[in-house]
Amino acid sequence: MSLETVPGIFWGLLGLAPLLVYIILVFRNVDILAATVICVVIGALLSQQTLVSLGTALANSMGSFLALVGLIIMLGRGLGEVLNATKVSHTIVHGIIYSIGVDTERKAMLGIMVACLVIVGLLGTMAGGNAIIAPIVLPIAAALGLSRSTVGVIFQAVGEEALILGPFSPPVITLLGLTNIGYGEMLLYVSGPVALITLAVTWLMIQRIQRNTRHLTPYEQPDELERFKPTRQNKCATLAFTVAFVAAVVYGIAVKAPTSFVVVIMLGLSFITGFTGGLRFEQILRHIIHGMAGNVGLFLLFLLLDPFIIFVEKAGGFAALTTLLKPLMETGGKPVIVITGGFLGAFGISGATVATLKLLHEMFNPLLAKYAVSMLAWSLALVVATRVHNFVFPGANMVSSLGFAESTDMKSMLRNGWLVAACQLTFLVLFSLFFA
Numbered sequence: 001m002s003l004e005t006v007p008g009i010f011w012g013l014l015g016l017a018p019l020l021v022y023i024i025l026v027f028r029n030v031d032i033l034a035a036t037v038i039c040v041v042i043g044a045l046l047s048q049q050t051l052v053s054l055g056t057a058l059a060n061s062m063g064s065f066l067a068l069v070g071l072i073i074m075l076g077r078g079l080g081e082v083l084n085a086t087k088v089s090h091t092i093v094h095g096i097i098y099s100i101g102v103d104t105e106r107k108a109m110l111g112i113m114v115a116c117l118v119i120v121g122l123l124g125t126m127a128g129g130n131a132i133i134a135p136i137v138l139p140i141a142a143a144l145g146l147s148r149s150t151v152g153v154i155f156q157a158v159g160e161e162a163l164i165l166g167p168f169s170p171p172v173i174t175l176l177g178l179t180n181i182g183y184g185e186m187l188l189y190v191s192g193p194v195a196l197i198t199l200a201v202t203w204l205m206i207q208r209i210q211r212n213t214r215h216l217t218p219y220e221q222p223d224e225l226e227r228f229k230p231t232r233q234n235k236c237a238t239l240a241f242t243v244a245f246v247a248a249v250v251y252g253i254a255v256k257a258p259t260s261f262v263v264v265i266m267l268g269l270s271f272i273t274g275f276t277g278g279l280r281f282e283q284i285l286r287h288i289i290h291g292m293a294g295n296v297g298l299f300l301l302f303l304l305l306d307p308f309i310i311f312v313e314k315a316g317g318f319a320a321l322t323t324l325l326k327p328l329m330e331t332g333g334k335p336v337i338v339i340t341g342g343f344l345g346a347f348g349i350s351g352a353t354v355a356t357l358k359l360l361h362e363m364f365n366p367l368l369a370k371y372a373v374s375m376l377a378w379s380l381a382l383v384v385a386t387r388v389h390n391f392v393f394p395g396a397n398m399v400s401s402l403g404f405a406e407s408t409d410m411k412s413m414l415r416n417g418w419l420v421a422a423c424q425l426t427f428l429v430l431f432s433l434f435f436a
Contacts, residue, residue, distance in 0.1 A: 015315025025039075065177055150412075240273060313362070
C-alpha cells in the first residue's frame with residue numbers, strides 16, 4: 001500500500017461509518033428500524049445526497065430485491081393467519097405428535113422437534129411457528145415430565161434451523177437470490193449439513209438438560225387437559241395445503257423459478273387452504289391483510305436497506321475495506337475470505353437475518369468476484385454467520401423461545417448455543433479449506 005493511497009483509503013473507510021453506527025446501535029438494543037433510519041441519513045450525508053437524489057434512491061428501492069423479499073415476508077405472515085384460522089397448523093402439529101405415539105420423554109422431545117421443524121419451516125417465522133406449537137405441545141410435555149428448560153432449548157435450536165430449510169422462508173429466499181445457487185444444492189451442501197450438526201448436538205444436549213432440570217423447572221400438572229382435535233374439514237384443508245405446497249416446491253425446482261414466483265405461491269396457498277377450510281373469499285383476504293399488517297415495519301426496513309447499502313458504496317466504504325483486506329486475502333486465498341465473512345457476521349453484525357445476509361454479501365462481493373470464490377462455500381459462510389449470532393447472543397429468537405416454553409433458564413439456552421456455534425464454525429473452517 002503506497003503512501004499516496006492512504007488518504008483515499010481513510011476517506012473511504014469513513015464511508016463505513018453508517019455500518020459501524022448500525023452495529024453499535026443494534027448491540028445497544030436500539031430498535032432495528034430506528035437504527036436503519038439513522039444510518040440511512042448518515043450515509044446520505046457522507047455520499048453527498050441531495051433531497052431529490054435521496055427521494056430517487058428511496059423510490060428505486062421499491063423495485064429492489066430486498067423490497068421483494070419484504071413483500072414475500074408479509075405474504076408469508078398472511079398465509080400464516082389463514083393456516084391458523086383454518087386450524088391447518090394445529091392439525092399438522094397434532095398429526096406429528098400422535099403419529100409418533102408420544103408416551104416417553106424421548107418421544108416427546110422428538111415429537112416437539114419435528115413439529116417445530118415443520119411449522120417454523122412452513123411459516124418462515126420462529127415466533128409465529130412457536131406460538132402455534134406451544135399451546136398444543138406444552139400439555140403433552142407436562143404430562144410426560146419434560147422440563148421447561150428442555151422445551152425452551154428445543155424451540156430455539158430447532159426453530160433456527162427450520163428457517164434455513166423451508167423453501168419459502170425469508171433467509172432461504174434471500175440466500176438463493178444473492179448467490180444464485182439452487183435450492184437442492186443449498187440443502188445438500190449448505191443448510192442440510194448445518195441443520196444436521198445443530199440437531200445432533202442439540203439432541204445430545206437436551207438429554208443432559210432434561211436429567212439436570214427434570215425436577216428443577218417442571219411444568220405444573222393441570223387438572224384437565226383440553227387437547228386440540230382436528231375436524232374433518234381441518235383435515236381436508238391440511239391435505240389440500242400439503243398437496244399444493246409440495247406441488248409448488250417441485251414445480252419451482254423443476255423450472256428454476258425466480259424469487260418472484262414465491263409471491264404467486266403465497267397467495268395461491270392462502271386461497272386454496274382458505275376455501276378448503278370453509279372460509280369465504282372476503283374472509284381470506286381479511287386474514288391475509290391482517291397478517292401482512294403485522295410486518296409493515298419489516299417491509300419498511302427492507303426498503304431502507306437498499307439505499308443504506310448504496311450510500312455506503314458511493315461513499316467508498318466497501319472499496320476501502322477491500323483494499324485493506326487485500327494483503328490478507330492474497331496471503332490466505334479463498335478460504336480466508338469465506339472464514340472472515342462467516343466470523344464477521346457471527347460476532348460483528350447483528351439485526352434482522354435478511355439484512356445481515358445482504359450487508360455481508362455487499363461488503364465481500366468485490367473480493368468474491370475477484371478471487372472467484374465458490375458460491376457454495378460463501379453460502380455456507382452466510383448461513384453460519386446468521387445462525388451462530390443467534391446462538392451465542394441472547395437475542396429476540398432466544399428470548400421468545402423462552403417465553404413460549406414458559407421458561408426462564410437462559411443458562412441452558414446459552415450452553416447449548418455455544419456448543420452448537422462452536423461446531424458450526426468448525427464445519428465452516430473445514431469446508432472453506434477444501435471447497436472454497
